[in-house]
Amino acid sequence: MCSEGYIELQIEIGSISTTAKLWVLENLCTGIILGLDWLTAGRHKARINFDTNLLCISFNGKKSSIPLLEINMNQRHFFRICDTFTLSPMEEKIIEGKISNLPNCDTAQFIPTAHFLYRDSILMPHALVHVKNYKALMTITNIANRPRIIN
Numbered sequence: 001m002c003s004e005g006y007i008e009l010q011i012e013i014g015s016i017s018t019t020a021k022l023w024v025l026e027n028l029c030t031g032i033i034l035g036l037d038w039l040t041a042g043r044h045k046a047r048i049n050f051d052t053n054l055l056c057i058s059f060n061g062k063k064s065s066i067p068l069l070e071i072n073m074n075q076r077h078f079f080r081i082c083d084t085f086t087l088s089p090m091e092e093k094i095i096e097g098k099i100s101n102l103p104n105c106d107t108a109q110f111i112p113t114a115h116f117l118y119r120d121s122i123l124m125p126h127a128l129v130h131v132k133n134y135k136a137l138m139t140i141t142n143i144a145n146r147p148r149i150i151n
Helices: none
Strands: 003-013 016-025 047-049 054-059 064-068 079-081 085-087 090-101 106-112 127-131 135-142 147-151
Touching: 016 054, 016 064, 016 127, 085 090, 085 135, 127 135
Parallel strands: none
Antiparallel strands: 003 016, 047 054, 054 064, 079 090, 085 147, 090 135, 106 127
């Protein structure tokens, strides 16, 4: 994965406005996820309360909290690739897939099936994806030294 550099982005959490330095990556299909480096920085005093399902933040004497994204683990939508293709050795590609029972969704959680999680040489990330007209984009990587057919 190649980095294009980074940007300073304004982040709003409830009534608090702050900034974060975010890396811009060439081929990553996911929404913005603030990492532990941002959450644990003393600057923001951010805390995740799993009992109340809230992200709480203190910044410049102000306090705010917002609910965490709720994910229904019992609700499953299957991602099927649109076309069969070959990944060259060490190639990373953005692919389009169909989700037959989810027409539109701003933020859907993608978890690779065991078939992909334990398949040697193929990487698909856990990701938050945007679904529009039953379709979403994902990143897939062949880390093998030989081509792989994906179908």
